[in-house]
Amino acid sequence: MLTGQITNAIDLAGISANGVTIRTADGQISHEVALPAGKSGTLSTRTDDDTGVATLAANHGITVDDYVDVYWDGGVRYGMDVTGVEGTAVSIDLGDGDNLPTQDTVIIVTPRVEIDVDFDGDNVEMIAAVCPRRAHLEFLTDADVSIKVQELTAAEPWSWVADQGVTNPLTGDPVGKIQASCGEATAATLKIGVLYDSTP
Numbered sequence: 229m230l231t232g233q234i235t236n237a238i239d240l241a242g243i244s245a246n247g248v249t250i251r252t253a254d255g256q257i258s259h260e261v262a263l264p265a266g267k268s269g270t271l272s273t274r275t276d277d278d279t280g281v282a283t284l285a286a287n288h289g290i291t292v293d294d295y296v297d298v299y300w301d302g303g304v305r306y307g308m309d310v311t312g313v314e315g316t317a318v319s320i321d322l323g324d325g326d327n328l329p330t331q332d333t334v335i336i337v338t339p340r341v342e343i344d345v346d347f348d349g350d351n352v353e354m355i356a357a358v359c360p361r362r363a364h365l366e367f368l369t370d371a372d373v374s375i376k377v378q379e380l381t382a383a384e385p386w387s388w389v390a391d392q393g394v395t396n397p398l399t400g401d402p403v404g405k406i407q408a409s410c411g412e413a414t415a416a417t418l419k420i421g422v423l424y425d426s427t428p
Contacts, residue, residue, distance in 0.1 A: 230256050232354045232423035234387055249389050251353040257422040259343055263363060263410035266299065266336035272317070277327035278305065282318045282337050290318050290339060297364050299336040299411035300329045304379060306364055307340070307407070325377070338409040345406055347424050349375065349398025354423040356387035362411035363418055370404030382412070 229252045238245045269284035282298070290296065294310040298320060308323035318337065329335070349367070357365060363380040376397045380386055388397055410416050 229254065230423060232256065232421065234354065234356060234385075234389065249354075249392075251389060251423055253351075253353040253423045254426040255347070255424050257345055257347060257420075257424075259345070259406075259418075259420045261341060261343055261408060261418045261420070263341055263359070263361075263408060263416050263418050264339065265413050265415040266338035266410055268334070268336055268413045269316075269318075271298075271300075271329060271331055271333050271335050274328055274331040278308070278323055279321045280319075280328050280331075282320055282335060284316050284318055284337060286316055288316065288318070288337075290337065294339045295407070296320065296337050296339050297409040297411070298323070298328070299338070299362065299364075300333050303327075303329060304364055304411065306366060306377065306409075324374070336411055336413060338411065340407040340409050343406040343408060343420070345403055345422075347422055348402045349396065349400065351425040352388070352396065352398055352422060353390045353425060354387070355398070355421070356385055357418065357420045358383070358385040359410070359416050359418045361414060361416035363416065364409050364411060365418075365420075366407045367398060367403050368405050368407065369401045373401060375400055375403060379411075380418075 303326035312319035
């Protein structure tokens with residue numbers, strides 16, 4: 229059996245304490261993934277809630293048919309299609325999440341990085357992810373059906389542990405991939421760990 233643990237340190241309202249959550253299971257997965265820096269710009273045209281044009285700096289490297297996440301202060305729209313590129317003008321469409329912000333809002337546009345994984349979310353005992361920069365994760369099936377989306381605050385770990393009274397966020401079809409992006413104009417390393425039981 230394999231063991232995973234999450235350690236918490238509490239310093240709140242004059243109370244200091246440390247706690248460790250431990251689970252055991254049959255399998256584990258870990259990934260450390262380099263996420264490229266997002267490209268800064270503005271939403272120079274807002275056609276509707278999920279369509280617009282981002283004007284970015286020269287040599288942004290984004291191409292037609294890329295899937296990108298678009299970040300701004302207070303929101304993110306993820307999985308958008310790049311439908312056209314003319315120099316610094318990048319046309320974006322569709323996606324999910326928050327409605328695009330008002331025209332001329334400062335934004336970050338980042339191509340998604342795909343992480344190949346295979347595990348059944350129903351069997352997860354513990355999962356955790358952390359990134360030193362703002363980031364976004366989407367857990368999907370092999371057929372690109374979305375199972376769970378999670379935004380990460382810079383340097384703040386996200387986790388879920390079985391048997392703590394919180395519904396498992398990864399139930400349903402098995403997870404076949406994770407798509408991730410960095411929401412800041414600085415590259416970062418995303419770390420993800422999963423502890424899971426074998427299928428009964």
